[in-house]
Amino acid sequence: MATGGEILGVLDLVAIRTKEIIKADRVSLFLLDREKCELWSLVSQEKKMIRLDARLGIAGSVAMTGQTFNVPEAYEHPLFYKEVDAQTGYRTRTLIAVPLKNRKGEIIGVGEAVNKQVGLFTADDAAVLQALAAGVAEMIESGQLRKELREPPYEKETAREDVGSGFSTQNIIGMSHKIQSVIRLIDQIRDSSVDVLIQGESGTGKELIVKALHYNSPRAKKPFIALNCAALQENLVEPELFGIERGVATGVERRIGRFEEANGGTLFLDEIADLSLSAQAKILRALQERVIDRVGGRTPVPIDIRILAATNQNLEACIKEKTFREDLYYRLKVIQIEMPPLREYPPDIPLLANHFLAKYCSLMSIPLKQFTPAALEVLSNYSWPGNARQLENEVKRLVASVRGRSITDEHLEPSIRNPAAPIETAQAERRPAAEPPRDQSLPAAVGALERRMIEEALRKSGGNKQKAAQALGLSRQGLIKKLKRFSI
Numbered sequence: 001m002a003t004g005g006e007i008l009g010v011l012d013l014v015a016i017r018t019k020e021i022i023k024a025d026r027v028s029l030f031l032l033d034r035e036k037c038e039l040w041s042l043v044s045q046e047k048k049m050i051r052l053d054a055r056l057g058i059a060g061s062v063a064m065t066g067q068t069f070n071v072p073e074a075y076e077h078p079l080f081y082k083e084v085d086a087q088t089g090y091r092t093r094t095l096i097a098v099p100l101k102n103r104k105g106e107i108i109g110v111g112e113a114v115n116k117q118v119g120l121f122t123a124d125d126a127a128v129l130q131a132l133a134a135g136v137a138e139m140i141e142s143g144q145l146r147k148e149l150r151e152p153p154y155e156k157e158t159a160r161e162d163v164g165s166g167f168s169t170q171n172i173i174g175m176s177h178k179i180q181s182v183i184r185l186i187d188q189i190r191d192s193s194v195d196v197l198i199q200g201e202s203g204t205g206k207e208l209i210v211k212a213l214h215y216n217s218p219r220a221k222k223p224f225i226a227l228n229c230a231a232l233q234e235n236l237v238e239p240e241l242f243g244i245e246r247g248v249a250t251g252v253e254r255r256i257g258r259f260e261e262a263n264g265g266t267l268f269l270d271e272i273a274d275l276s277l278s279a280q281a282k283i284l285r286a287l288q289e290r291v292i293d294r295v296g297g298r299t300p301v302p303i304d305i306r307i308l309a310a311t312n313q314n315l316e317a318c319i320k321e322k323t324f325r326e327d328l329y330y331r332l333k334v335i336q337i338e339m340p341p342l343r344e345y346p347p348d349i350p351l352l353a354n355h356f357l358a359k360y361c362s363l364m365s366i367p368l369k370q371f372t373p374a375a376l377e378v379l380s381n382y383s384w385p386g387n388a389r390q391l392e393n394e395v396k397r398l399v400a401s402v403r404g405r406s407i408t409d410e411h412l413e414p415s416i417r418n419p420a421a422p423i424e425t426a427q428a429e430r431r432p433a434a435e436p437p438r439d440q441s442l443p444a445a446v447g448a449l450e451r452r453m454i455e456e457a458l459r460k461s462g463g464n465k466q467k468a469a470q471a472l473g474l475s476r477q478g479l480i481k482k483l484k485r486f487s488i
Helices: 004-022 057-065 083-088 123-140 143-149 154-159 177-188 206-215 234-242 277-289 315-320 326-332 346-363 373-381 387-401 423-430 442-460 465-472 476-486
Strands: 024-033 038-043 051-053 069-071 095-101 107-116 196-199 224-228 266-270 306-311 335-338
Touching (some): 004 107, 038 057, 051 057, 057 069, 057 095, 057 107, 177 335, 196 206, 206 266, 206 306, 234 277, 346 387, 442 465, 442 476, 465 476
Parallel strands (some): 196 306, 196 335
Antiparallel strands (some): 024 038, 024 107, 038 051, 069 095
16 A cells, blocks of 8 residues: 555656646645534645645635636636645635545545736636546545544644634634635635624634634734733722723722723723613723723823624623623624534534543543544433533543443433433432432532532523523522632
8 A cells, every 4th residue: 555655656656747737826725624623735836834724715616526627817706725835925816716525525625726827717628627626536545645634744744734823714723604604704804803703502613703703814913911800899890991090099000901001902891781871881981082091090091902792692682681781782794704513514513522532631641532423422412511611521521430442322421421310310310329419418419409500501501601600590600600609
């Protein structure tokens, strides 16, 4: 069997011959890695592996749809991803891209020709590239090539050639249409600094979106300041946000606030719906006038910041309930991103589960484990009220607790295997029989009951803390404190 290096050598020769036949300036081949949502350049003019987000650009569209694209003017096409040209210094004018498919008809990569030497690419050129793709797919599908690409030196080399920063869209796992739409929106606004409002249930990855927005923007090298509005005490709103001057009270030293810390960069207001109406008014004034007043200060301080706000609540409903200001809502909502709950794109659950599996096996320095098909099926069929965060915690538990290399459906939490069962039954299934309840202290028994009630309220509310708190007769802040106490 040919080695991965030998196959790559053959692919180089095939690409050179194809380039001569269709009279293109360059011919590139990309391998699709579904688990990482990436395209890997097997053959490129740069002679180095480049990893791209498989949901972006024309090559990404080919990988996602299986359609052939013939583009007469790259920079005028709405899907063209300019970042690659920016990284390589090459100027793309015309291009044609075709899917690489295996014998089952599954898309495994993309073949691309760039810059026709004379005129535009034709249907005949597409046919030649398709013929190349068919032959290449056969070689790529030899398990040896895929295996070697995931081992040194290839893996180490590609790690240094990612297009984008450490907080690029490649950290957002998912191939579903809804996730693709979010990724492409982030790419569309990457050159601007408009304010963005991100809404979605708890655990849907809003923080990842925020970081991708900041680190793919012109402000990437400027400060990124995050503030959890739910933890902001009403009497400390102004000094926390805007700062305070020395001598305002005995022993008080001058301190700048979060707005000033973020000057030139991005301020992330998490759980924005939890701000009081008076705090909302203060933030609205700062956003409108782009100046702040430190507590005890006499001179307004100009600020240049981008606001990214996130919430797991429906702000339009909050406006109707008079708990959120309508004018602040429209000030924040220049661009709005809706993060879908995990239950709306079950085909992505195996991708996420394997991603978390690799992550925690690496962090815990243990050999990579694997899910059995039955385990992945159970994970895919579960509704995940806590979304990706709940899935991540479950995978982390499995990595720490399962001793063998294979994780089966029997290793999964009983509430995941049998979601229709009452929560008490699920708890009883995994509770050791060695300790009878009568030996449990009263505080421990109360704590266990409290935890179960909180978990059940969160499950019924779809992870919405506000609704869960109302069902439990708690304030939202009180619920958050209990979540931290019980590590839920």
